[in-house]
Amino acid sequence: EVQLVESGGGLKEPGGSLRLSCTASGLSLSNSAVNWVRQAPGKGLKWVASISITGTNEDYADSVKGRFTISRDTSDNIIYLQMTSLRADDTALYYCAKSRRAPDAFDLWGRGTMVTVSS
């Protein structure tokens, strides 16, 4: 089965760090840009970060720039999101989503991993 599986979420205090992983099975991510999208409880979708096919280009939403880092391990077919200086408003379900080849849309999403930032 083709799927993306996120892991690494949990409860962290403000100021803490966390690393999320997105593991692909049944497909290779080496030919796709990959993105992280988050959804706060009861709220809408918010784009967080993207990484290009080669891993040389990274883009971030203003709200996480300088605190989050997206990276990829092509050999292990895994995308990471390193999160530092966590804040309460980072609390959300974090989805990994693969871009179409174009890349003009996200054509495969994982089930998400929950991050809760609270003291």
Next chain:
Amino acid sequence: YEVTQPRSVSVSPGQTASISCSGHKLGDKYVSWYQQRPGQSPVLVIFQDVKRPSGIPERFSGSNSGNTATLTISETQAMDEGDYYCQAWDTTPNWVFGGGTTLTVL
């Protein structure tokens, strides 16, 4: 850049539902639409304004012109209930989602 959607849309079973997405010169950008059923992950239903991924019923269609993109669902069924998000690309921020529209079939 921002795109705006109505908070909710209601439709009777078998009728046509239309969900709008508005933004400055949105017609100059590619728009995608995602369906998110309660408790599930988003699913791509329209990309490049009008195209359907494989497996998406023909009942789903899209258009985009001027400042407004529209997702149209014909012969609406109970299984179509959920939240729908439009998405566009712009230089800053990179990807923009609308606030989401809750479709109720009643």
